[in-house]
Amino acid sequence: MTQPKLQVKNCDLFYGDFQALKNIDLEIQEKEITAFIGPSGCGKSTLLKSLNRMNDLVEGCKITGEFTLDGVNIYKDMEITELRKRVGMVFQKPNLFPMSIYDNIAYGPRTHGIKKKAELDEIVETTLKQACVWDETKDRLKKSALGMSGGQQQRICIARALAVKPEVLLMDEPTSALDPISTIKIEELASELKKNYTIVIVTHNMQQATRISDKTAFFLHGEIVEFDDTHTIFSNPKEHKTLEYITGRFG
Amino acid sequence: MSVMSDKMRTYRSHPMSLVFNILTKIAVTLTIGIFVLIVGYVIIKGVPYLKPSLFSANYTSDNCSMLPAIANTFIMLLAALVIAAPLGIFCAVYLVEYAKKGNRFVRLIRLTTETLSGIPSIVYGLFGNMFFVLALNWKLSMLSGACTLAIMVLPLIIRSTEEALKSVDDSFREGSYGLGAGKLRTIFVIVLPPAISGILSGVILAMGRIFGETAALIYTAGTVAKYAGLSDSGRTLAIHMYSLSNEGLHMNEASATAVVLLVVVLLLNGLASLAAKKLSKGGN
Numbered sequence: 001m002t003q004p005k006l007q008v009k010n011c012d013l014f015y016g017d018f019q020a021l022k023n024i025d026l027e028i029q030e031k032e033i034t035a036f037i038g039p040s041g042c043g044k045s046t047l048l049k050s051l052n053r054m055n056d057l058v059e060g061c062k063i064t065g066e067f068t069l070d071g072v073n074i075y076k077d078m079e080i081t082e083l084r085k086r087v088g089m090v091f092q093k094p095n096l097f098p099m100s101i102y103d104n105i106a107y108g109p110r111t112h113g114i115k116k117k118a119e120l121d122e123i124v125e126t127t128l129k130q131a132c133v134w135d136e137t138k139d140r141l142k143k144s145a146l147g148m149s150g151g152q153q154q155r156i157c158i159a160r161a162l163a164v165k166p167e168v169l170l171m172d173e174p175t176s177a178l179d180p181i182s183t184i185k186i187e188e189l190a191s192e193l194k195k196n197y198t199i200v201i202v203t204h205n206m207q208q209a210t211r212i213s214d215k216t217a218f219f220l221h222g223e224i225v226e227f228d229d230t231h232t233i234f235s236n237p238k239e240h241k242t243l244e245y246i247t248g249r250f251g
Numbered sequence: 252m253s254v255m256s257d258k259m260r261t262y263r264s265h266p267m268s269l270v271f272n273i274l275t276k277i278a279v280t281l282t283i284g285i286f287v288l289i290v291g292y293v294i295i296k297g298v299p300y301l302k303p304s305l306f307s308a309n310y311t312s313d314n315c316s317m318l319p320a321i322a323n324t325f326i327m328l329l330a331a332l333v334i335a336a337p338l339g340i341f342c343a344v345y346l347v348e349y350a351k352k353g354n355r356f357v358r359l360i361r362l363t364t365e366t367l368s369g370i371p372s373i374v375y376g377l378f379g380n381m382f383f384v385l386a387l388n389w390k391l392s393m394l395s396g397a398c399t400l401a402i403m404v405l406p407l408i409i410r411s412t413e414e415a416l417k418s419v420d421d422s423f424r425e426g427s428y429g430l431g432a433g434k435l436r437t438i439f440v441i442v443l444p445p446a447i448s449g450i451l452s453g454v455i456l457a458m459g460r461i462f463g464e465t466a467a468l469i470y471t472a473g474t475v476a477k478y479a480g481l482s483d484s485g486r487t488l489a490i491h492m493y494s495l496s497n498e499g500l501h502m503n504e505a506s507a508t509a510v511v512l513l514v515v516v517l518l519l520n521g522l523a524s525l526a527a528k529k530l531s532k533g534g535n
């Protein structure tokens with residue numbers, strides 16, 4: 001048994017008095033795509049955000065349990081900036097900064113001390129290529145990023161996340177605001193990125209989960225009901241509730 | 252024609268909406284009327300007396316030159332803003348970006364700023380006189396005046412900066428933290444740039460208040476009509492006008508000064524609304 005890339009042990013999470021996660025245990029393997037599915041409000045985003053400590057920004061959020069990245073406790077033994085460099089995040093809504101495409105991509109590397117223009121140029125080009133938006137952006141790198149379409153913006157967001165050379169990429173419903181073609185592009189991109197990155201993706205789209213993920217976790221009311229190979233979850237789930245959910249009988 | 256009758260029919264079934272409509276129109280007409288009246292009055296009274304001698308290099312009781320007062324005004328403006336703008340902006344940054352919501356200290360600051368912004372300026376003047384002029388023994392001076400004005404416009408700057416910072420979408424902050432950036436970098440590189448026009452429009456409003464202030468300055472900066480350094484007593488344009496009309500000997504010159512004052516205040520307000528417009532565009 002190899003050490004999991006990310007591991008969550010016995011995690012409870014409270015927003016004030018409200019318990020959003022209950023006794024979560026989860027292992028995420030390297031270079032796999034793990035999908036989180038479940039009805040709205042069941043805690044998918046909450047768990048995803050605790051994986052790179054974005055919940056620290058939420059006032060009144062208390063977390064217990066152990067979170068490790070390559071065996072190192074991310075809440076105790078790791079600098080938060082290092083954690084977030086290694087575990088990148090793509091949000092539900094494209095959130096490019098109101099600056100040029102180039103500056104958006106370069107923001108992360110600059111944050112981590114890369115100043116040389118040649119090096120930044122190189123990073124911008126390779127990550128935009130990786131995220132399959134180079135052709136659409138190469139002639140307008142210096143133009144505002146907010147002039148791009150939603151699908152393009154989301155792919156630029158992915159490029160921006162890749163620019164700090166993360167090991168894990170967390171994606172929270174990255175295609176929920178996109179048209180089918182952009183969605184397919186992002187899915188293909190995720191499958192491509194899997195070769196080098198560990199990916200965790202939240203999705204409401206069952207087909208998307210089956211198309212791209214290796215493992216799937218089904219959430220309900222703050223708990224993980226079932227976690228298994230995607231194939232097993234969708235063809236032969238052990239829990240009755242999982243079956244009900246994937247066949248669309250509730251949620 | 253049919254539009255008219257449509258309206259009439261609505262009004263017949265809802266008579267209150269006709270009353271309300273008329274009331275709003277009266278209010279608008281009155282507001283615009285008053286504005287036009289004041290501006291027209293100032294211009295008609297003042298423009299004929301705008302003579303070159305009003306801008307001669309030094310003030311004498313013959314030429315009533317407003318040039319020293321203009322120079323003093325800009326020094327006052329600069330000095331007050333140099334104190335108030337950074338203080339106010341940093342205070343707002345603390346309130347929005349650092350302080351926990353509902354924190355008792357934050358509520359105290361908010362209560363203070365709200366109260367301070369409702370206080371008549373003469374109260375600031377008397378406080379400035381007691382504190383800066385007498386207690387600190389800075390005498391009647393531009394510095395005493397500037398500090399008093401700075402305190403006076405501080406709430407305004409804090410509030411407008413707060414609003415500008417709050418209007419920056421949280422998703423930008425998340426994006427920045429998510430890439431491993433720290434608080435300082437996030438604030439300076441991500442949050443402040445889109446907020447800058449909102450902050451600016453607050454600062455410009457503050458400039459307008461400083462420009463037109465008299466009550467807070469009479470007892471702190473004094474009324475000497477000479478070019479003044481920070482430690483000297485000196486009059487600003489508003490005080491200059493106040494003194495001229497107070498003495499009663501130079502009413503025409505006072506009117507001419509009013510024109511200059513008005514033009515500058517209108518310019519400042521124009522700048523403010525321009526900056527505000529930019530903000531709403533930049534905020535998307």
Ligand SMILES: Nc1ncnc2c1ncn2[C@@H]1O[C@H](COP(=O)(O)OP(=O)(O)OP(=O)(O)O)[C@@H](O)[C@H]1O
Binds near residue numbers: 018039
């Ligand atoms: N900042 C917060 N403060 C208080 N409660 C929160 C906060 N964020 C989320 N919650 C609550 O925690 C629960 C889980 O929220 P979460 O966003 O993780 O759900 P989700 O599974 O991602 O839902 P969706 O599919 O709609 O995105 C919800 O009941 C939500 O109301």
Ligand SMILES: [Mg+2]
Binds near residue numbers: 044045046172202
């Ligand atoms: Mg969610």
